[in-house]
Amino acid sequence: MNELMAARSLTTRPVVTLGGDAVAQVKDTVCDAAAARITGFTLTGRGLLSGPLKEGLPWSAVYALGHDAVMIRDRRGLVTAAAMTAHRTNLRGRLLGARVLTEEGAGIGTVLDVVVEGGTGGRIVGFRVAASRRFVPGPTRHRRRVYVPRGEALTVTGRALVLPEGAVRHVAEDLPGFTALVGGVPGPRPGSLP
Numbered sequence: 001m002n003e004l005m006a007a008r009s010l011t012t013r014p015v016v017t018l019g020g021d022a023v024a025q026v027k028d029t030v031c032d033a034a035a036a037r038i039t040g041f042t043l044t045g046r047g048l049l050s051g052p053l054k055e056g057l058p059w060s061a062v063y064a065l066g067h068d069a070v071m072i073r074d075r076r077g078l079v080t081a082a083a084m085t086a087h088r089t090n091l092r093g094r095l096l097g098a099r100v101l102t103e104e105g106a107g108i109g110t111v112l113d114v115v116v117e118g119g120t121g122g123r124i125v126g127f128r129v130a131a132s133r134r135f136v137p138g139p140t141r142h143r144r145r146v147y148v149p150r151g152e153a154l155t156v157t158g159r160a161l162v163l164p165e166g167a168v169r170h171v172a173e174d175l176p177g178f179t180a181l182v183g184g185v186p187g188p189r190p191g192s193l194p
Contacts, residue, residue, distance in 0.1 A: 002119030038122040056081035065118040146171040147178035
């Protein structure tokens with residue numbers, strides 16, 4: 001499995017060609033939540049006073065999504081931003097703040113971030129969630145933030161994500177623990193629900 005990263009951390013990540021030219025930086029991640037995949041990125045110019053670009057970066061033009069940059073072969077892979085986002089969801093617009101429920105209707109919490117697979121994967125593998133009191137007991141003021149895998153089936157309805165019951169049996173408190181949970185990689189032992 002490739003490195004897992006929070007989608008919000010991709011904002012302002014440079015977009016660089018294999019030749020080393022800095023093309024732009026990521027403004028927002030565009031995804032198909034139902035298919036659980038990144039479909040591309042909206043872009044902004046490089047520099048303090050740069051604004052949004054009229055071009056977007058489809059996932060098909062991404063060579064690799066790395067910890068420090070989004071790598072592309074060259075600028076020819078860029079498309080108009082409007083065409084790329086026509087039937088897709090901007091991360092900030094629909095997923096962040098969405099309610100997370102199980103198929104049985106139990107409230108898990110609200111989405112704080114989306115966990116994606118880097119490299120050439122681009123899969124959505126889970127969510128960082130502000131857990132509800134019923135899901136993870138504790139004082140409301142100090143509500144726990146946990147990582148929850150998306151499971152095999154993910155349903156998106158309006159501003160809610162519906163996860164299979166089995167996907168929420170185990171949670172992790174940090175990204176390394178979540179990586180171990182979903183990838184079978186040795187690491188900190190994730191917590192499990194009672």
